């Protein structure tokens with residue numbers, strides 16, 4: 001049974017449809033990647049899964065249970081956490097306090113929060129160095145890391161990351177992908193939205209979204225090797 005399953009998901013904004021029947025599934029323990037051009041509907045898919053946008057039609061199942069229509073808060077408690085596009089850290093709070101807020105769903109388990117914080121600082125040593133710095137004064141790349149790290153603090157079963165490497169240098173992007181791999185190895189199922197095909201290196205499964213539909217679903221490795229395939233859908237051979 002897949003951990004996450006979308007079946008014929010349709011939604012949009014106001015009266016304007018954006019997703020025209022999106023179906024995909026992700027098994028527990030996988031790292032899945034969704035690629036696609038600007039405006040394809042990737043963020044719309046992520047926020048629909050996270051309960052921030054209501055589906056018009058179709059079904060979303062998490063761990064075999066229907067979750068469409070549940071609100072974001074309930075979904076966080078169930079283990080679905082979104083690191084949203086555009087960083088969204090709390091600028092006036094320190095790095096450490098941003099992380100503490102991320103641990104809100106696990107607030108009753110102080111031991112777990114402490115262990116997760118230690119782990120977060122292990123995978124993001126930069127955040128450890130800057131733990132007392134106000135988040136608003138971090139560099140763009142560091143804020144990106146903090147947004148992902150804050151998602152980790154909730155110890156989610158499913159971590160959705162919308163644009164893991166946007167605006168990062170190639171070196172930093174690889175660092176963040178490597179971190180995502182570690183998070184996955186720790187047992188978290190990960191879905192990453194990306195424009196950088198370099199992420200395929202860490203993907204067990206890949207999807208390409210085009211104009212509100214999934215036009216390719218397959219093994220990450222297959223897409224990594226398939227330059228023609230990527231070129232056809234993404235306009236880039238590398």
Ligand SMILES: Nc1ncnc2c1ncn2[C@@H]1O[C@H](COP(=O)(O)OP(=O)(O)OP(=O)(O)O)[C@@H](O)[C@H]1O
Nearest residue numbers: 013018036037038039040041042043044045085195
């Ligand atoms: N709040 C909104 N109100 C109206 N239209 C929206 C809203 N958010 C997104 N859209 C539209 O929905 C479509 C899909 O947007 P979405 O943000 O899901 O794309 P995306 O694949 O994440 O793109 P990008 O790679 O640029 O982040 C776009 O045409 C966009 O203009």
Ligand SMILES: [Mg+2]
Nearest residue numbers: 042043044085
């Ligand atoms: Mg987007």
